[in-house]
Amino acid sequence: MPFNPTRRHLLTAAGGLGLSFVLPKLAATAQRPATDATFLFSCDVHACLVSADGLSPDCAAEGKTDAALLRHVAAVNAVGGLVWPAVIDGKPSGLASAGAPIAAPLGLVLGGDMTDDGGGQVKVPGEGWQLQQFTSRYQQGTGPDRVHYPVYNGLGNHDLDQDGVAPHIDWYRRELRDYVELNHRSTVFYKAPVPVTNYDLDSDNYSWDWGGLHLIQLQRFGGDDTKGAISGLPWLQQDLAAYAADGRPVVLFQHYGWDHFSTEHWDPAAKTFDPTGAGPAHWWSDEERAALLAALKGYNVAGIFHGHEHPTPMIYNREGYDIFKPIAAFLGGLALVRVTDTFMDVALAKAGENPADLLFTHAFSKRL
Secondary structure (H helix, E strand, O other): OOOOOOHHHHHHHHOOOOHHHHHHHHHHOOOOOOOOOEEEOOOOEEOOOOOOEEEOOOOOHHHHOOOHHHHHHHHHHHHOOOOOOOOOOOOOOOOOOOOOOOOOOOOEEEOOOOOOOOOOOOOOOOOOOOHHHHHHHOOOOOOOOOOOOEEEEOOOOOHHOOOOOOOOHHHHHHHHHHHHHHHHHHOOOOOOOOOOOOOOOOOOOOEEEOOOOOEOOOOOOOOHHHHOOOOOOHHHHHHHHHHOOOOOOEEEEOOOOOOOOOOEEEEEEOOOOEOOOOOOOOOOOOOHHHHHHHHHOOOOOOEEEEOOOOOEEEEEEEOOOOEEEEHHHHHHHHEEEEOOOEEEEEEEEOOOOOOOOOOEEEEEEOOO
């Protein structure tokens, strides 16, 4: 477990064996790469095509259309070159970067539900229309209809929960997991389009670094073992020990959060899932959340980003961790993030009515 010395630790350790313990930690901190990383986070794309021109039921009414995704892509691509907002909704944003030009984002990280129905279900195994639609918008490319930055993929319950038609029960889960692996895991013989440093074959969790910032993608949630998934918590513990023991800031991404929707339970009296239910958890359990937090204990976790709940932008704190959730991508949502050696800025935004318009709605800043 990493040790983060306070001023009192340094003073009391000034003599004897204490100094020999503190100095290596300070040396490791001094050797850390400098950090100034600007990136984007979004979630809940919900690509919805099931044929060349048809959507899954209810998708059009919910706004899960290709036109909505094109509007989101335009806003994402317009970020670089804008200015960090100094005022949001008539009030000072409080951002350390306020008034400064926004650097070209290093990437777009996604927090799950890339597709609406397991990539787009068909009776015979084959590439689903929804995965094709997602790729045509959210795989890095040129032109107005593709994201212009490297995309770091993440899976959610809509990508992984649905069973295929027998006997191909797990085909769609494997299709989505293969897509993530092929985009991010390089081998001796294969160069991934968006290579990462550490990829776990069992859980499809992965991590990478931008300067002195360590970033971790946990897919549906850290420790997921549903629908045949293998928990990535042992990998997460090893990854943090290997790459973040020097106290560098860590940012995590997953689909489920700590909000009321993500943590609801079955309510026998109301016969529905709600935040006050005493029955089984709907999405992930109290025990699963506790296990993830135990794996993070002692590390410098600067923020956790998630999706799952669609219409409500959120900036909140649970168990001492700052947590962020923009509105769904198909509703135009994104988070703009900057992490430096001294501060972290997060601005939540949504696409405007006109192409490339971006409206900032919420802001958060803290010293690191």
